[in-house]
Amino acid sequence: PGNDGISFTIVKRAYTVAPELFKRIYSILFEVGYHPKAWREAVGVVLPKPNKPDYSFPKSYSISSLLNCLGKTLEKIMATRL
Numbered sequence: 001p002g003n004d005g006i007s008f009t010i011v012k013r014a015y016t017v018a019p020e021l022f023k024r025i026y027s028i029l030f031e032v033g034y035h036p037k038a039w040r041e042a043v044g045v046v047l048p049k050p051n052k053p054d055y056s057f058p059k060s061y062s063i064s065s066l067l068n069c070l071g072k073t074l075e076k077i078m079a080t081r082l
Contacts, residue, residue: 002068003043011069026077035078039071 001007015022029035042065052060 002039002066002071003041004038004068004070006069008069011073026074029074030078030081035071035074039068039074042067 045064045066046061047064048055049060049062054060
């Protein structure tokens with residue numbers, strides 16, 4: 001999950017309860033071509049690369065970006081429709 005803390009598990013459960021609400025929200029966002037700024041923000045996480053002999057060097061680490069799950073879902077819908 002991104003900085004909002006909403007995981008795909010939460011999104012799936014919410015969709016199960018209110019699928020029409022999700023369909024409506026995503027349809028409107030797609031129609032107007034709007035991608036909420038909060039859904040585009042990422043959280044950078046620094047991860048150590050495995051099996052490095054010395055972790056005192058920056059090259060021993062990689063950065064992973066955690067994106068908002070609602071934003072990822074919108075991006076997948078847009079990619080599919082385009």
